[in-house]
Amino acid sequence: MHRYESASRWARTKDAFTSWRAFHDAIRLKSASSMLANEDLLPSPPERQTWTVWNFFAYWWSESWAVSTWSIGSSLIALGATVRDALLVVLFANILSSVVIVLNGRAAARYHVGYPVLARVTFGIYGSYFFVVLRAILGIIWGGVQLYFEGQFISICLRCIFPSWTSLPNKIPASQEITTQVMVGFFLAFVFTLPLMFIHTSKIRHLFSLKSIIFPLAALGVVCWATTANGGVSSNKLIDASLRSSSPSVFAWGIVSQFNSVMGANSALLVTVPDLARYSRTKNAQLYGQVLGLPIAQTICAAFGIIATSAVHNMYGEAYWNPYDLLNSVLDHSYTSRSRAGIFFAAASFAFATMGTSVACNIVPFAADVTCLAPKYVNIIRGQFICLIIAFAIVPCFLSGYSIFQGSVVAIMSVDYFLIRHGNLYLSDMFTASRLGRYYYSYGVNMRGIAAFIIGFVLPLPGFVGSFGTVSVSAAATHMFNLGWLLSYFVGGVSYAVICFATARSMMKGSREAPFEGNVPHHIETGSGHDRLIVDGMEIVGLADHEHEHGPEGLCST
Template identity: 65%
Template sequence: MAPPSEYTFSEKVRFAFSSPQNFHQAITLDSAKSKFINEDLVPSPPERRTWSAWAYLSYWWSENWNVSTWSLGSSLITLGLSIGEALLVILFANILSAIVIVANGVAASRYHIGYPVLARATFGMYGHYFFVLIRAILGIIWGGVQLYFEGQFISIMLRCIFPSWARMTNTIPESQGITLQVLIGFVIAFIVTMPFMFIHTTKIHYLFSVKSIIMPLACLGVVIWATSSNGGVSAGVLSTPADKSSIAVFAWSIVSQFNSVMGSNSALIVTVPDLARYSRTPKSQIIGQLLGLPMAIVCAAFGVITTAAVQNMWGEAFWNPYDLFNGILDHTYSSKSRAGVFFASLVFAFATLGTSIACNIVPFAADITCMLPKYINIIRGQILCLVVAFAITPWHILTSAPTFLNFLGGYSIFQGSVVSIMLVDYFLVRKGNLDIGALYDGSSKSKYFYTFGTNWRSIVAFIVGFVVPLPGFIGSFGTVTVSASASRLFYLGWELSFVFGGVIYWILCLVFKVPGQEDCTRPFHSMVDDDWVLPDGETSTGVSAYPQVPVVENYDEYEKKVENGVRVNEI
């Protein structure tokens, strides 16, 4: 029988379902040479390094324009901050996030490997699975929530087209937390999103280029409508100013909001290697990401201005855009307002799709690839994420699980130490040197096998990192009373976990040397080759083999040659 690769699509389907053995053969990836390697886990070959500095800049600029960022500034103001104070908190938190993101993308852009493979060097060949899993679970949950948001906007679009849409009888019990209209929009959102799951990460940056243009224009249109209808901004009506008589109370309020912004960025800070690995040059991800994220201040400002103007007009604050659009239709259902809301909802639905792909689906796909490399690649992982996100009925999470949502809000205390440990391991312990071949070697002789496949130093540092703010995190649920000091430590949750995790790991590595640490005496002296070497020494070109790591005496000269298109084996 001919191999399935030679069949047409219909023949492959018939072959796959002809017997259990054939089904297993059909879903097994040819590139899976072991449980640690497949086509999307090996270093990206040159043809997959497609992300330029502009691609990263447009990615972050477009990613700034989303429901969460729009609502963030307004929600901070409800806590007593002025508009200027809220926007400054967002700006400086995003600047810090951008710096850490760029630092965490350096190894990926030089070795062209993603977060799951990089995590093997820090946490061990088996220990890394836990840190990949906690990110994958988060990707599914928020992927479902973003799909629900997308469905909200689609439902609004249908309301603009059909005047009877809002009056349609809702046959779903109120206890389910969703209406028939929104459920229809949710199903449509799933169908619309599915085709994008077949696009590999190397090509998805075109979606963000489109979003980076149309989304700001749509938001600008909403702001112009709000301010012109109100006759101004009316910024002072949003909240009661914070009590600044106590400098300490006000300062801790600022710190708490700063930490909340860092928390919202924490998942992407950890998994940014899954994007940085596709950088054309190491400098591409630095320029694009360092400039892109701080520009989120523009979207947050638009959200604040719009919310203030609308509240002054109608006496009600619409903190998120889908409530705002429904509010507009409630107050005026003219042809002009319907057209405006339809196109704004269309753009926001598209933007939400992009946010879900960037923040949840792509990271999940990369994560699950390392767990089941024999059966899952990036494309299959993306499809799996969307299907599971659809199945978890995310509206139940939003409407009936406030405690769980509170947990997700404080999840950053478990993320801060992960990224700091990885940064210390790469920059200080190994001085930028990774043994790429060892990252795919699961034998006990591998330098990244450590103790029973786990680097106990990183595990201890991780625990210490989140233990410090943990009492305040528990107290945030309201079921246990904790001291003011514990609460304030939680206000610095991400920052404390980042600092303590990294410092403890550095100390442990000084006392208990990691395998191969003594070899890392010269910074950044090795790079991954564009050719691959099979385990038996047979040279091959392609994603199915192990990479060779040559020694480079002059890193700066090497990097210039690579940027000019010279292959490693020609240097």
Template identity: 60%
Template sequence: MAPPSDLTLTEKVKFAFSSPRNFHEAITLRSAKSIFINEDLVPSPPERWTWTAWSYLAYWWSESWNVSTWSLGSSLIALGLSIGNALVVILFANILSAIVIVFNGFAAARYHIGYPVLARATFGMYGHYFFVAIRAILGIIWGGVQLYFEGQFISIILRCIFPSWATMHNPIPAAQGITIQVLIGFIIAFIFTIPFMLIHTTKIHYLFSVKSFVMPLAGLGIVIWATKANGGVSSEAISVPTVKTSTAVFAFNIIAQFNAVMGSNSALIVTVPDLARYARTPRDQIIGQLLGLPMSILCCAFGVITTSAVQNMWGEAYWNPYDLLNGILDQTYSSKSRAGVFFAAASFAFATLGTSIACNIVPFAADVTCMLPRYMNIIRGQFMCLIIAFAITPWHILTSAPTFLNFLGGYSIFQGSVVSIMLVDYFFVRRGNFDLRAMYDGSSSSKYYYTWGVNWRSIIAFVAGFVVPLPGFVGSFGTVTVSTAAARIFNLGWEMSFLFGGLVYWVLCLVFKVPGQEDCQRPWGEMVHDEWTLPGSESSANSLGGIEMPGEVEDYEKKSSEQGVHVNVV
């Protein structure tokens, strides 16, 4: 039997560990009515529509202030580009990313469901599990890497406090790829992150509101210090002499870097439905996300300016912020420099925490909730991601697996087609019409069951998308020689995957009609199903799949109608 709801926390713990059966009952979610339904998989009720236009703007603006964005200009300048031209390439890549992000968040903002549920309509009631699982695996890996980066900044903070920190005896062998200082920082980062795992996605936007103020101030402080100490920018200091090449080779190098920026944003593009589902109105996610990401150019500019000034002073380019902050302490360990580095390192540690939560922990939590709905919700999933990310010892990935890192760097060719297929399915095939009830119905008669639970059209399109740049991707490992054409196609990997995946899916759906074709004939954006009652419910009065909905039904109908979504809760 399930534990009584009026028990205290201590009594619940005693009940859970009183027997194996009681433990199972204690961890089972009461909201899990089937393998497709629990409290975080159903459409979010109005009380959870908490993200406003400012929330999304603050999120993307704050998210741009991170380690990778700060050092983004390094590879472009290494090609011989001027600072101005490098920033233009980054700006246009982020503008394109922002446009795709807005479109990918549109369905989630209107129907208030996340990526795992949206994927059911496109890939099938069972086919979607593959695309959910691969995103979850990446979330763990990059979550661990971000936790390691956070630990490095915490180590710098401790170095500012304790003069002997840098010279402390390191008993860890060099082959392990980590020092005792960074290991301590990594453990502290893990402990510091734990409280944030208790915050649901509906409330985590407050974190980014704070970050949107703190990080720009820290970046501004660093760039002011660097230019003042150097007596100017000294942009020629980071000009890299390059071997003269043909116009075509130079152009494809630029394209490769443009694609690299798109690739670095690809995880954010796929993840956005898990945030957009909590939008107060669809317009909020459009305005906030369209403006926020392109503003990241300021962080890139600060990184380039700081690096140029520091290289002119010390003769070394510190592109990574943690190398820069350690370099400052190496050059001068005065009370003034320690205070400045302390604030900067604390800000970057906080920024890295936010990046990890938004890009890795939240998506993983949504994915594992989909795969284990009887036992996992968003909060539990966040804790699970943090624990596994800590356990994988991510420094081994960074120091001992260059081939694996190269794979992760080119992984965007697999993500591009996923996004385009889902966009084509929603905007062109379904014409903005999804049947919510069918998204929670795993029977063979379900509209989204397709063939054995898999939409073979989307699978073929997914393969077609990544097959085009695949030869160049294989050649990027250096073990196989590929043609120049294949390498250049890979330089457009994300764009090629996006284009071919979506195009093939559209053609297949035109030739082989999808089930529920009558939905596509409805006016664009009309809700297909008038009842929010889902399979497995015993009562449809005020519930989703038997899950009691907080708030008044009338309020839900009112808020839905204000968005142009016709809902009749019966």
């Protein structure tokens, strides 16, 4: 064994800082054979294909219990919608989301590769980088937002312990929209999340199983307390029916906008799913687990949010839609030992759930993305640390219309897999920069996918620009923006299908002549302790750097 590999971890660490070359050798991944492959980009080996139906169900059940889902009824109720109408909007939006999730996860479950690699099939070996960066930005922004949410709940826990917590001096300017207390909570959220960065995605499924139990119980506790203290739900005190009757068209477009908002809130999840589905034990495990978990759980969570807010509004005279505002309001009105104990456990549960949401929706996809951007130096574990550090450094903010750029991506990838490729992908071509590779296209870019992506978001784009309030736009532009994710999804998908059927018969020919998912995926894995790749038991040298010697399906082998 090499002297460096046999040395202790501390000795290797000291040796890494003796020179720039030693540092470079220390951080370079031994499994990285090229700019296109490392251990976390290659298909997941059988020992990592561990996610079952229950794991996927627990994941989506747990991720549905989040701050954004709890407060999602606020905008619907503000329009004058009844509780029934609000919940129906949430239910049907999540049914559509679950269908999209299953479609987008199918290729990953069969070929066991994640989003960055599947994007090469649709957008080209080099064209995929743009779409990887596009998703990585979303992960960073929402990572900071979720840390902020988690910090709010941790601050509440500290308030329950220390009566003087609210009287701490606040030297942070009001323009920063954060207090000293929340900033301390924000820092502690970072510290508490840090240990989870050591856990690989394939092994973190138990976190979601735990969250799927803890958060619903905590939420149920809050709802039971609120309705008991109020003596009922009192939803009629929260709903203003005159808002609906005064302008039916405004109400109708508002409902459409909120339906789209639910899809937009799920947009990160819809794109992320291949990075989880790749670990599916069978190709159908993700199907049954995902189609059931999301609609049921999000509808129940939204219902809990509406019920608790209605009851507290009747008691305190104000609607607290964010759960951390609601918990703080309880302490404002009753700072007894009993209240402090109950609120502490509720806030701690909400903080844990928010941490799980951040890991699943933001840190995991970002980590997958940066493994693609720097495969020689970054794997899943390192990528998770990078995401957490950058998310901590940014100012939390929302990109409300960002989903218009994600909708067309998901649609194009689904159309490409089911309609254009007929479910037949070729793993060897996903890891080669050869001009003869199936997914090289022109200079490594599939211009059909790029064109469909642009067509997909161009219609809601003027309304998106107008949403910032800097320019005025027409009512039609606003309505198209209200349909943002839905419009970009359907227009992008249809555009890609039309363009491919019109111009890419030769590209489609080989895949569509075979039965659906009729090809047998090559099994690719890293050789133990060596910089090599194994395909069906055969050692492959320079899979990504050598030209194919036998056409698109050929492999340079020893």
